[in-house]
Amino acid sequence: MPSADYRAGFRTQTEELENVRLTIEGSFPEWLRGDLIGNGPGRFEAGETELRHWFDPLAMLRRFRIDDGEVTYANRFVKSRDYEYATESGGVRTPFPGTPPDRPVWTRIRQVLGGTFPDNPIIGVQRLGDEVAAVTESPTALVFDPDTLETTGRRDLTAGLDSDLTLAHVHYDHDEAAFYNLGVSYGRETTFTLFRRPGDGGAPTPLTRLRFDESPYVHSFALTERYAVVTVNGFGLDTAGLLRGAVTRETFLDAFRPLDAPTRFVVLDRETGEHEATATAPPAFVYHHANAYERDGEVVVDLVAFDDERAVTRLTMSNLRDDDPDLPVGDLVRYRVPLSGGEAARERLYRGPVEFPMVNYREVGGSRHRYVYLAETDETSSLPTDVTKVDVETGTVRRWRDAGAHPGEPVFVSAPEAAAEDDGVLLSVVLVPETDRSALVCLDAETLTERGRALLPHRLPYGFHGQFYGPSSPGRSMI
Ligand SMILES: [Fe+2]
Numbered sequence: 064m065p066s067a068d069y070r071a072g073f074r075t076q077t078e079e080l081e082n083v084r085l086t087i088e089g090s091f092p093e094w095l096r097g098d099l100i101g102n103g104p105g106r107f108e109a110g111e112t113e114l115r116h117w118f119d120p121l122a123m124l125r126r127f128r129i130d131d132g133e134v135t136y137a138n139r140f141v142k143s144r145d146y147e148y149a150t151e152s153g154g155v156r157t158p159f160p161g162t163p164p165d166r167p168v169w170t171r172i173r174q175v176l177g178g179t180f181p182d183n184p185i186i187g188v189q190r191l192g193d194e195v196a197a198v199t200e201s202p203t204a205l206v207f208d209p210d211t212l213e214t215t216g217r218r219d220l221t222a223g224l225d226s227d228l229t230l231a232h233v234h235y236d237h238d239e240a241a242f243y244n245l246g247v248s249y250g251r252e253t254t255f256t257l258f259r260r261p262g263d264g265g266a267p268t269p270l271t272r273l274r275f276d277e278s279p280y281v282h283s284f285a286l287t288e289r290y291a292v293v294t295v296n297g298f299g300l301d302t303a304g305l306l307r308g309a310v311t312r313e314t315f316l317d318a319f320r321p322l323d324a325p326t327r328f329v330v331l332d333r334e335t336g337e338h339e340a341t342a343t344a345p346p347a348f349v350y351h352h353a354n355a356y357e358r359d360g361e362v363v364v365d366l367v368a369f370d371d372e373r374a375v376t377r378l379t380m381s382n383l384r385d386d387d388p389d390l391p392v393g394d395l396v397r398y399r400v401p402l403s404g405g406e407a408a409r410e411r412l413y414r415g416p417v418e419f420p421m422v423n424y425r426e427v428g429g430s431r432h433r434y435v436y437l438a439e440t441d442e443t444s445s446l447p448t449d450v451t452k453v454d455v456e457t458g459t460v461r462r463w464r465d466a467g468a469h470p471g472e473p474v475f476v477s478a479p480e481a482a483a484e485d486d487g488v489l490l491s492v493v494l495v496p497e498t499d500r501s502a503l504v505c506l507d508a509e510t511l512t513e514r515g516r517a518l519l520p521h522r523l524p525y526g527f528h529g530q531f532y533g534p535s536s537p538g539r540s541m542i
Contacts, residue, residue: 069446069469070384071496072525075106076123076138080520081211085127085134089515091505092132092488094479097533098209099127099490099503100188101471102197103526105140107380109165110153116161116316117378121146122185122197124212125492125523127503134503134517139212141197141205145183157181158305161379163312175309178227182217186231187528189242191218192264195532198231200247200282209532221246223266226256231528232283232351235262237425243286243333245293249300253278257291257331271336273329277322278302280375285355285364287429290339292355292364292400295327297346298372319375321346328400328407330362342400342407348374353395353420353435354428362400365412365435365455367393367420383445390445392416395435395453413453413460416440419472419528423484423508426477434485436473436508444469446525450491452511461511465504469494469525475508476531485509494525 105123107114114120121140128135140146148156154165157179164171173179184197184205196204196218206216220229226246234243240262246269248254253275258267279299285292304318325343332339353365374391382388395413417437422428433456438447446469452461463470473489481487489506493516501523502516 068496069444069494071499071522072446072469072494073104073107073380073384074522074524075108076522076524077106078521079139081137081139083136083520085136085503085517085519087132087134087515087517089505089513090132091129091134091515091517092478095129095476095488095505096131097129097476097531099129099474099529099531100195100209101125101492101526101529102185102187104185104524106149107524109149109155109162112153112155112162112165113380114155114159114162115379115381116159117380117383118160118185119162120185120524121149122183122199123524124188124197124207125526126209126212127490127517136503136517136519137212138523141184141207142214143182143184143205145181158308158314159183161314161316163308163314168310171312172309175306180228185527188530189231189233190264190530190532192262194218194264200228200231202228224256224258224269226254230281230283234284234286234428236286236429243291245281245284247281249278249305250302252276253299255281255293257293257333257336259333270333271331271338277324279322279324280319282350283352285352285366286333287355287357287362289333289357290362291331291333292362293329293331294349294352294364294366295329296348297322297324297326298348298375316376316379319372321372326407328362328364328398330400330402340400340402340404342404344398344407344409346371347396348372350374350393351418351420354422354424354432356429356431358431360402362402363431364398364400365420365432366396366398367415367418367437368396369393388445390416390440393418395420395437397455412455413437413451417451418447421473421475423475423477423487426481427484432484434508436475436489438470438472438491446494447471450489450506450511452485452508463506463511463513465493465495465513467495467497469496470504471526472528473506474529474531476533483509488514490531492523492526492529494522
């Protein structure tokens, strides 16, 4: 049934388009002005080599410039060294998450000992002062021109930090005009370094460092008005396996495993870095936090939680493309983390499969929120089928669905002088396999009705994270 085939979201697109005016059905609000810039897979092969995991494909940027009800589109591969190597030498240059390098064993050993990371920046985008960059869990950001999407430079995000890489999911505090993020080093001792970076993209200030004997994996963290909350997964890396992999070709994916540890919520004072509390909960695996805030001696943390490490290990291309994929299920859950430490209480807010949790970040990021927006997946697909809005106060749910179409991360953009938390729109790139095309859909965030869609002249592989940069919005964090 190719007409309803979600596998179209896992197929390479090599066509790069520059500033194509899109046909619009319905309408985009006149007040909506700015760039939605997303990132995600573009090519699922490196020469002859089939890339094996969803985090491996070569990154492709996609940009929607919205102005006066019109939408202009561009897409382009990021010209990383991994991309150049794949294109010129036809193989994998560095240890990709699920695919070992196509390099001689001596090169592989040198890479492991020297701490070589992929520079293929597939996860998302970050703003660094006046620059915009494509990022992943790597020391390197690839700077690009937001007009042409041309790759223009490289930036070492670990400069000034004693860390091997930084997370792709950075926070931005609009009042402080500062970024917060974690520097990470995996090894015999794994460290997470909380740091602040000024809004102009200048040098980072390390605030504190967490140390672990084992190697827990962390993809994002939460920020409240006073605290940074690091949710430390009870799942992570067998670093001996990674070292061995230089010879055996074991990958990050092969080395990913339970650590026989609970989930730990480490609460840090974001001003001083001081350790405030640690609370634990039974193991769960977390990629993304929706939001967190303080309340009566506790921190409320809403996030998407999976049962275990299969949230990573099941995202192989072979499983995702399977007729009957066996996929992990993430639920929207709430943890209440006592500031006195001890046990964090868990409550399920909404049964999944859901991912890409989003709030009105500018308005309620770090403080009490009412609405969480998510991409939800029905049982027939590897890819989301709905955009879902959960009112976490009343439990009321609204959904948008277009049968056979697959919406990506819903990005919230607030209306000017918004009267309510959900006064705005959601922007989501939707894959429509039936027409072998994608579209940018604009939903009313209050009702989840579709206001308009802009039709792309081609199909985009299903993407990961994006940011909306309005004229007065220097950065909504993606979390
Ligand atoms: Fe992510």
